[in-house]
Amino acid sequence: MEKYEALKLDNQLCFPLYVASKEVIRRYKPILEKYDLTYTQYIAMMVIWEENEIKVTDLGKRLYLDTGTISPLIRKLKDKGYIEILRDSTDERVQVIKLTETGNKLKEKAIDVPKEMMQQKCINLSMEDAIVLKKLLEKMINANE
């Protein structure tokens, strides 16, 4: 075993993880562009579509995003008209995100996004491989909490 073995890029797990993640996001880009969404905005909208109403803090926790990322993100979604931001009357600090009518219309259209991703084979793995991969990634994420 060579002294520098552990320093070789090919022996890292982090690197294919980093590359695969960027690659998938890059493939989402041209598809999401048609809906005027970036990848980060898309995953935020996915949560909002599911919840209809959610506190900014909870959205941040769900997406594992820092306040420094969430703040400008929701401002953009508001500017696009997909959400409105209300204040919680019982706690003035809390901001509540609410899906607008426009945002809800977008949901209908966005149903095509997963279809397009499939058709274009943006994640080119068999269903079985994809399931194993997803489980392992989730195991990894939940391990250190």
Next chain:
Amino acid sequence: MEKYEALKLDNQLCFPLYVASKEVIRRYKPILEKYDLTYTQYIAMMVIWEENEIKVTDLGKRLYLDTGTISPLIRKLKDKGYIEILRDSTDERVQVIKLTETGNKLKEKAIDVPKEMMQQKCINLSMEDAIVLKKLLEKMINANE
């Protein structure tokens, strides 16, 4: 099967991929800080440590990075003194990155980085899981090429 099932965040593979990748990089940060390296600079140095000399284009291909990312990246590594940038005499367009003495000294110290990552369980998976995960990620990356 509900109509919006495919739009739920929990049913996406891209999301745990994105979260896991960011999380690992975040855990590298405090460790790499001691060596005055960011994650991207670290993976670039791994390639340079292995090659000693490499063309900028080849480094970009190896790291799957755009010229817009590579350009400022190597400038910073040069500023830190870890590399020098030479011109290929046979082709004036080509820039060749060369490891400096300082860069080589850093390599010796950096051997501790993988050790620290291990000790702190920054990737908290069994060896078997990690191997399966790495293989699947590489399969995914190589699938669309």
Next chain:
DNA sequence: CAAATAAATATTGTATACAATATAATTGTA
């Protein structure tokens, strides 16, 4: 050989990310 193409970088513009710091509102507590 001159003109068109291609290849290697650099730059600009936009959008993330996260750490650190600041601020305002709330809660716990001596």
Next chain:
DNA sequence: TACAATTATATTGTATACAATATTTATTTG
């Protein structure tokens, strides 16, 4: 009930990323 700690956001600073565009230097081709 003052006051300290906590919570929810926002802002600032630094570093990526990638698309699009520009520039310089080969290379190919008519």
